[in-house]
Amino acid sequence: MSHAHRKTLLLINPVSQLRTGFLMNRATKCQPLSLGIIAGLTPKEWKVKIIDENFRQFKYYEADLVGITSFTATATRAYELAGIYRSKGVPVVIGGIHASMVPDEAEQFCDSVVVGEAESIWPEVLKDFESGNLKKQYKGSFTNLIHQPLPRRELFHPGYIVASVQTSRGCPMDCSFCSVSAFNGRHYRFRPVNEVLDELESISNKYVFFIDDNIVGHNSFARERAKELFRGIIERGIKKYWISQASLNFADDEELLGLAAKSGCCMIFLGVETEGIEQLTEAGKNLNLHKVKDGAYNQVFNRIRKHGIGVIGGFIFGFDHDTPKSILNRARFIRRSHIDSVQLSVLTPLPGTRLYEELRVSGRLTHTNYPADWERYDYYEPVFKLNRMSVEIFDQYRDMAWKSIFSWPQMISRFFRTLLVNHNLKTTAIVWLNLYHYRRIFLFGWKRPYN
Numbered sequence: 001m002s003h004a005h006r007k008t009l010l011l012i013n014p015v016s017q018l019r020t021g022f023l024m025n026r027a028t029k030c031q032p033l034s035l036g037i038i039a040g041l042t043p044k045e046w047k048v049k050i051i052d053e054n055f056r057q058f059k060y061y062e063a064d065l066v067g068i069t070s071f072t073a074t075a076t077r078a079y080e081l082a083g084i085y086r087s088k089g090v091p092v093v094i095g096g097i098h099a100s101m102v103p104d105e106a107e108q109f110c111d112s113v114v115v116g117e118a119e120s121i122w123p124e125v126l127k128d129f130e131s132g133n134l135k136k137q138y139k140g141s142f143t144n145l146i147h148q149p150l151p152r153r154e155l156f157h158p159g160y161i162v163a164s165v166q167t168s169r170g171c172p173m174d175c176s177f178c179s180v181s182a183f184n185g186r187h188y189r190f191r192p193v194n195e196v197l198d199e200l201e202s203i204s205n206k207y208v209f210f211i212d213d214n215i216v217g218h219n220s221f222a223r224e225r226a227k228e229l230f231r232g233i234i235e236r237g238i239k240k241y242w243i244s245q246a247s248l249n250f251a252d253d254e255e256l257l258g259l260a261a262k263s264g265c266c267m268i269f270l271g272v273e274t275e276g277i278e279q280l281t282e283a284g285k286n287l288n289l290h291k292v293k294d295g296a297y298n299q300v301f302n303r304i305r306k307h308g309i310g311v312i313g314g315f316i317f318g319f320d321h322d323t324p325k326s327i328l329n330r331a332r333f334i335r336r337s338h339i340d341s342v343q344l345s346v347l348t349p350l351p352g353t354r355l356y357e358e359l360r361v362s363g364r365l366t367h368t369n370y371p372a373d374w375e376r377y378d379y380y381e382p383v384f385k386l387n388r389m390s391v392e393i394f395d396q397y398r399d400m401a402w403k404s405i406f407s408w409p410q411m412i413s414r415f416f417r418t419l420l421v422n423h424n425l426k427t428t429a430i431v432w433l434n435l436y437h438y439r440r441i442f443l444f445g446w447k448r449p450y451n
């Protein structure tokens, strides 16, 4: 009796070899959901394996076909790993947000590029592989998120503390530095609530990250749908702690906040970005602009916090209107603001964004030795000529600012400030641990992995 050769699809999640960043903490590592989805779309005749550099550096593994995902900072590594397989004659397909934004670059390093969302096109890629006719590029259309196969979670490394779940795609906003709308479109698409609930019931992790760009959306339909999801979690008795991302309008609806908290929301990440009117204007962050003009940032934070949900504020440094003084002002604003945890980054022009195009056209990009330089696009250093100061001055002030935000007196006072409104020792501990992880990442996390 002869067995047909069972083909192996190897999926790789590459990590940057330059700096650790978020990967230094197990708690902030994120499952490669897209690879799980590709595995779910692949017929049973295939053997599928995921190599995940979040946990272990790449070692060669035999395969018939290789699929690699990457974002901009991991593109350098993705191309390097693609080269290893191609030199052995194994075809490599690259997808993900970076390759989708610069497919002509990506196709030089692989056999096929999948541009956009892969669901609609993956069966065709496999068919063309089988007949030896892989095309250079495939363009996926926006996926109808109803009845899609689930990600094969059993293939993820068991070391992940937090499970990633997606409930919607797309964002109608148009922030200058963000490539979400270019990749997922400006219309929301939702998964049916029942399908999300079924998936949650199948997940054993206690902690879930809803990776949606805005879990409550920007219109009343999206808000009602979020409430339906939260009610469903409560009614089915699904006991998870969950985290997600949202805009400041998360705080606008008391009923929604109550349901979110009751369904297990322990932290929400808000893209605050900056307290500066000029900086918000240049970023096109209109929603925040309205709130900051009313002086309402702290009201927003506190409305959320009094429901027992910790607020993580995301802030950016390096806007065109930033000066040494405004960097210190932002740090002071953060220290005094009523948030529970802080995420910091340097403004980074990712390909596919308006910001990238503006800086490219005006000749201000300083790191353009691609693909080697992509790994420096990781939110840690300015990769463009700053408008109002040199990189050296920026580094000096940024350093001062970040250290002051995460000083121990600040850490301790934030713990008590959280406990005072949160009243719950368990969620206070979760929120403070998040702050502690971020402290390690933002003060010490920028060294090479694997050394």
Ligand code: SF4
Binding pocket: 171, 172, 173, 174, 175, 178, 179, 180, 181, 213, 214, 247, 271
């Ligand atoms: S930063 Fe947030 S609100 Fe702005 S476009 Fe991106 S996902 Fe939408």
